[in-house]
Amino acid sequence: MTEYTDISTVDWSRAQFALTAMFHYIFVPLTLGLSFIIAVMESLWVKTGKEEWKKATKFWMKLFGINFAIGVSTGIILEFEFGTNWSNYSWFVGDIFGAPLAVEGIMAFFMESTFIAIMFFGWEKVSKRFHLTSSWLVFAGANLSALWILVANAWMQNPIGMFFNPDTARNEMVDFWAILLSPTAINKFFHTVLSAYLLSSIFVIGISSWYLLKKRHISIAKKSIIIASIFGFIVSILTVYSGDTSSRDIAKIQPMKFAAMEGLYEGGTNIPLVLTGIITKNKEGIEECEHSIKVPNLLSLLTHLDSDAYIPGIKNVIEGYTSHEGKRFLPIEKRINKGQEAILALKEYKFHKKNKQTEEMNKSLKIFRENYEHFGYGYLNTPQEAIPNISLTFYSFHIMVSLGFLFILIFITSCFLIYKDKIEKYRWILWINIICIPLAYIAIQCGWIVTELGRQPWVIQDLMPTKVAITDIDTSAVQTTFWLFAILFTTLFIAEIRILMTQIKKGPQS
């Protein structure tokens, strides 16, 4: 039997964390990608001496500054929440989560902040080249910040390079490089930053298209579209590649999430790729994809480079399966039993330690270590608890991928029409470019929904379910701060949109 903290506290804590993280991530991608576009434009100004490049640099820098000012330190709220709402988790992850975040704070954030000051206030005070170097270092600093945070997140999806200390109840880092260079961390970093560059390119193209529609700042708008569409096209191809490698990694380490992304209930060999479909509940009451348009064998081919490859579905993960590589995965029911053995062994270890019974202590510890990989399952009541929200994961994944391919078309079209100098004639394309700005934000948020919702019930894959991670506090306390955040974030968001719109209307010459 298991008992838990009030489930509504879990839900409200999750809702609050999701609200904060999603709000924070409205600002992050533009900081990551626009800094690159700005640095390229400034480099062209330094190289050619053409004032238009300087004007373009200053204009995009202004929008970057507004985005940075509104977004800065919204991420710190997440750290507040760790300490208040997620104290079991915060303690359990030990220095593994703390170390990358500390490196991020000391190295990357301060580097970014220092050079942002030079970038904004140093135009007439430092040399051209020093200013340019500062702009590039802002780009590097922002991306380094992202690296450390994504490494911490990747560890939660694929916990490796650590050792659980039963005396302190903390995971201790034993292999920093395994954590930093895990395939999950590398894939996550590249896919996240590349998609952020993609969003920034869409942002620049969309706003430049608005100027073309209004027949204002035509030269700067066209120059901006050239840079953004070339950059956007290159990064969108790389985003597809990193998304593909990321999916393969998910198939290996989070098969349930992978099945949810595809709405795949019953796996097998020669699995088709679902292009689109509708999620409905089946006879067992579990959601799966039906009425779909599929490409035969393609999912097996993309995942294992073999069209005959076996891919487990939700049912197979629940019942146990043998992977394409021949590795046997236990049924969830068995993992629950093993997890409970691990928890019981930990309890007994604590008891024997208190009574100084060394031999029994070692016995308990051995059982605990043997079953630690199933530890988190011990907190689940039924195997069905291991299934995430299928419909949200499936639809978010398919929206993200579809929009990603739409953006590739946007980059190709913009590149071609700018090259032919005909872009103003196709007003409907200019309108689509503008509409793509909110779509890019939707795509990027969908990506995080897949990542974070698709891995439920885990806060740390297989080791700690979300319901065990939270602090045993009153739901009302979390509800109060949730609404406070909702008001604060909405106000900030409205402020950003209004200030951005005013500056966009004024344009580069103001």
Next chain:
Amino acid sequence: MPSWGRKMWIIILIKLFIMFALLKIFFFSNFLNSKFKNQEDKGEYVLEQLIKPIK
């Protein structure tokens, strides 16, 4: 400083005040730090939380 720059500084300062002087102090105390004085007690508490589900 341009007017948009002044607006930005005002927003940053108000935001930081709300976050650090109000939210952090009144709503977001660190649970373990506020309940326990040393690392050992914190570890002991979390361990209890981890093993309590098994009756």
